[in-house]
Amino acid sequence: MLSSITTLRPEECPPVPDAGLGALSTARGNLPLESVDVTAAVSGLVAGVEVVQGFRNPHDVALEATYVFPLPDRAAVTAFRMEADGRVVEGVLKERGQARADYDQALAQGRRAAIAEEDRPDVFTIRVGNIVPGERVTVHLTLNQPLPYEDGAATFRFPLVVAPRYIPGTPLDGEQAGDGWSSDTDAAPDASRITPPVLLPGFPNPVRLSLAVSVDPAGLELREMCSSLHVVREEGTTVRLRPGERLDRDFVLRLLFDASTSLALAPDDDGEGGTFTLTVVPDPAPATTTPRNVVLVLDRSGSMAGWKMVAARRAAARIVDTLTSRDRFAVLSFDDVVEHPEKLGGGLVEASDRNRYRAVEHLARLEARGGTEMLDPLERAATLLAGASGDRVLVLVTDGQVGDEDRILKALGTRLRGVRVHTVGIDRAVNAGFLGRLAGLGGGRCELVESEDRLDEAMEHIHRRIGAPLVTDLSVEADGLDVITETVGHIGSIYPGVPLTVLGRYRGAGGGALTARGLDAAGRPWEHRVTATVAANPATRAIWARARLRTLEDRYATGSPWLEDEIVKTSLRYGVLCRFTAFVAADTRTVAEGGPGHRVIQPVEPPSGWGSPAPAAAPMRAVAYGGAPGGYGAPAGGPPAGYGGPPPSGAPRGYGGAPARSGPPPSGAPGGYGGVPAPAPSARRGRSQEPPREQLTEELERLRAAVSLPAAERLRMLQDLGSRLAALAAHLGGHAELAALAEELQAGGDVETLWRRAVEGLEALVRPVKRRPFWKR
Structure with a gap:
C-alpha cells in the first residue's frame, strides 16, 4: 500500500538534453548503435568510401543487434570485417542462404x-551477434561509387536514413522475413526487412555521426565545393561534417569542375583482361524540338506533406509550362486513388495555352493525403503513351517511399519500351535506388531534389532531357580492343550537358580505341573516336560489376527468375555484394554460451523535413524493441504512428493505419499521414503551433554560411527562404511572426537590409521560449 510520496529535489532528477516522449537514459546507454563514421576519398568521378559502425552492449546478457541502413544505390560493396576485443575477422562473400x-x-x-x-x-541490413555485456564491436564496410556528372558538376550523395515506406498488399501468414514494423505482404514479401522502427520525435541524439570527404580532382580543375543539406567545415580539399549532426537526411556534396572525353583501361591483376570506361562529353549544340507526348504523374500521398508537396507542385507546373502547342500531354495525380484535371479528361490533349493553364490550376489545389499506391497511375500512364506516335515521355514526381519496388518494375518492364522515363525524387532521404531503376527502364534521368533551393537547378536538367536528345541509336565499335560484347550494358542517348558513359570488359592486354556512332538530332550520321589510355584504378572493376548486377537484378525482378544463378556467379567472381549474396564474418573464439540472450533492432531517425506523424493515426504504446525496457520509438508489431503500413484486405489504407479518404482534404489543410485529415486551419487559429526550431536553425545556419555570396544570389536565397517560411506558416495554421517575415522577404528590396532582417527574425524564432508546466496548460 502506498503511504507517502517523497518530492525529489531538482538536482536529483536533472533533465535529459533534447529528451522527448519515450526517451530513456542509463549509465550505459539505451541503444546498441553508438557511432557511424563515413570516410570518403573522391578521385575524379569515382569515390572510395569506408563506413564504420560502432555497436555496444548496454545490457547484462549477450546481445544481437540489427541495423537497417542506406548506402548509395550505385555503390559496390567490396569488403566487410568485424573487430572486437583486439581481434579482426575478415568477412567472406557467400551465397546468401x-x-x-x-x-x-x-x-x-x-x-x-x-x-x-x-x-x-x-x-x-547488418546483424552483429554475441556482443558480450559492456563490449564494443565495430564493423567496417568498404565500397566504391561513381559520381553522376552534369553541366560541369559532379555529385557525391551519401544517404544516412531509411525513410518509412508505404507497404501495399495483403499481409502474409507465417514467419516474417524481418523485425520491422510492417508485416510482409503479397506485394512486398520482405516488407518487414525494410521498415525499421522509427524513433519518437524528440528522442535524444542516440548516434555519434562523423563524415569526411577528401577530394582529388585527378587532373581536373576543381572550381568550387557546395554542401546543400549540412553545415560543413572545409580544410583544404577535405570537407567535414560539423559535430552533433543526426542521421536524418542525405549528405550531398557538389563538386564543380569540367569533365573530359576519355577511354580509360583498368587492367586486372593477371593482365589477361580488364575494365574500360568510355566517357564522351557532348558538344554544346542545341537539340531540335520535335512534337512530344508527355504524361506527368504526381505523387500526392501522405508522405509528401510539407515542403515536399510545395516543391512537387512547383516542379510539375514547370514541366507543364515548358510544353508547346505542338505537344500533347496528360496529368495524373495519385494517393489511394488516381485523379486528373476534370476539364482535360483522362487522355492526352493538345498543350494549348488554355489546357496548360487548366493543368497548372489543378496542380495548385493538390494537398498531401492517403497512401502511396503507385502502380495503378504508372500503368495508366503507360497505356496512354502506348497508343501515341512520336516522342513518348513519362515524368514521375515523388519521394519514392514505397516497399513494392520489384512488383512495380515487373508490371512495367515490357510496357515502357520506347518510352523515356524521367523521375524527380523530392525528399531529404529519397528512395534513390528505386527511382534510378525505374528511370533506367526507359533510359531516362533520375533527378534528386533535397530542398527547394535545389529545385530550379534540377528542373533545368529535366527540361533538357524531356526535349529531343542530341544523339540517338548509339552503338560502340572497337578498334584494336577486344571488347566482350555481352558485358556492355544499354548505351542510351546523348543529351545536352550530360556525358555519355559506357562501361564494359575486355580481353587481353588492352589498347586501341573505341568509336561511338549514332544519329544526330537531324538524322545525320554522328561518330566520335577515342583512343585508350591505361589508368590503373581498381574501383573501375567493382563499379562495372555493380552496374552489371543491377541490370541482371532488374531483369530478374521483371520476370526472368532463371537469372539467379548468373547473378550469384557474377557477385562471387567480382567480390561485389548483391541481393543474392551476403558478407559473413564469424570469429573462432567462444564468448557467450548458449548464444545471445537479447535481441534489439536499432530504431532509425525520423527523416528531416517530414511532418510530425498525425496524432490520431495510431495509438502510442510504450513498447520496447527486442524486449528492452521502455520505448525507443514506434510500437512493435505495428507501423510507427502516422508513417504507414499494409492496407487491410480489400480496402486501401494510408499512412498510419487509418482509412484513406476518397475525396479531397479539408479546404486549405495539408493532409495528415495516411489519409488522416489534418486539423482544418480554423480549428487551429486560436493558438498557433510553435515552429520547428530544428528546421529554422538549419535555415539560420544556411544564411550565416552564405553571407559572402554575391548580392544577386543572396537575394534569390532570401526569396526562396520566404517561400518556405510562408508554407511553414500555413502548415502551422497561421503563425504571425513567420508569415510577416516571409512576406517581407518575398517582397524584395535592399539585400543587406533583408539579410539582416532574416537573420534577426530567425534568431528570435529559434530562441527557447519558457512554457508553463504541461499540467497547467
Missing part, C-alpha cells in the same frame, strides 16, 4: 559473428 547458415551456427555455438545483406539497391 549459406552466409545466413554460417552466421546462425556461429551464434548458436557462442561465437561472435556479423552478417551484411542487401535488401534493396540502397537498403542494407
